[in-house]
Amino acid sequence: MILDDITAAVAGRLAADKERISPEMMKEMALSARQKQGFPFEKALAQDGLSFICEVKRASPSKGLIAPDFPYAAIAKAYEEAGAAAISCLTERDYFQGSIDYLKDIASQVSIPVLRKDFIIDEYQIYEARANGAAAVLLICAILDDDTLRRFFALADSLGLSVLVEAHDEQEVRRAIAAGARIIGVNNRNLKDFTVSLDTSCNLRPLVPPSVLFVAESGIKTAAHTKVLRQHGVDAVLIGETLMRAADKKAMLQELAGEVHDAG
Template identity: 60%
Template sequence: MKEKTILDTLADAARARVEENKKKKPMEVLKKEAKSLAADTGFPFEKTLAAPGISVICEVKKASPSKGLIAVDFPYLEIAQQYERAGASAISVLTEPEYFLGSDDYLREIAREVSIPVLRKDFTVDEYQIYEAKLLGASAVLLICAILSEKELGQFLKMAHSLGLSALVEAHDEEEVARALRAGARIIGVNNRNLKDFTVDVKNSVRLRALIPPEVLYVSESGIRGAEDVAVLYKNGTDAVLIGETLMRSSDKAAMLQELKRDCHE
């Protein structure tokens, strides 16, 4: 029997949470509400990532399993507005409550207050969560190859697209990149963090870039510490970087964002 990883634990917690939520609001009710919203969104998350230069997805995150509490003081709306003013391309909001201390309310309020696209960062294990994301005001959802079968990945992608939501499909290695492409991913994110032991290697994104065709948007996630990392990724053809902890720990988020993009000019 394979050893249970933190990712398995997070996926199990998400399944339990979905079952609880289904008791409060049955799937059919949620589905009907989500489908009543406009599906012809124009996919703003994809559009912003496809813009010239490197796009930065700035993350609103209170805690993580690897780092513990990141932000004791957590004025999430203010943080999101700072990101927008600083020139963020999109905002990623953690909604996982148990290990990341996230909340659906954070996403709902942030999506209402900012005009840039918002990604729901959670552990999607059930179609219920995609309908939830639509109702919360997200422009995109995260789909993680490591916790989904190829069949689920394909189904969830189609469902997200039918609702006007983009999907950031996260891969960690060659096999997962191949699965993401077979499933029809339009955006692939490579996580530089090994979720088995939490080691981080930005070269993971550099190495896997060659496997992804130019028409698929490419995002590097996790462990990006400074302008040097961003410049290396940009030169390697990365469309966007997702940055959380580095920005969350910075007292001047606008200055940090400018610094990160320092060496990325057309």
């Protein structure tokens, strides 16, 4: 299963990272970084209407290289100028060709909150996110047991980081709620076979209390898609490949948002 391969690669990288910067030093760096007050990622997604989390990513396991030309900071700024509520930055190196440096640079150049999107399996990565300017981190139910999910959530919360808890099915949604998630992201892509269906978000939305922000992830390509998701009570969408492949990212984001706004 691809998740097993990715987490194994992440674990291998972590061992080397901890040799370069010790866990104690990383924690110190995180605690000395300027804290973002009031969980801005959550505030950004809680605005009226459908919020857009726009993703900066170079590649993915399912699609391969998406962006040979990758001016990541300029892409993030274009998203911000086009009205994105937040930025999602891939930092996983082997399968998504991401980098923690991308996160650091983007967070220093935009004023909207930035999510570190990675496969977090160690507290070190949460401290690292904080030290490099993230306002939020992704925790994936499929790779964390309940105790670890709760522990990582509590650590992120204590550092002022919002947590987007990712789920794919009813059991994972219930686990996310039990862990105290304030934001739940439902991945419309089945990570076992990479098939995508927006029905996943639409069907799981009723399980999530109105007090919890609901984010739909993957497979969102048209204004018709965003309209359907909004009609099902989705608070925000995370869009990556559709925007990354667009020659004019501002125009594409405005197109995706336009029908939602027109629909009131």
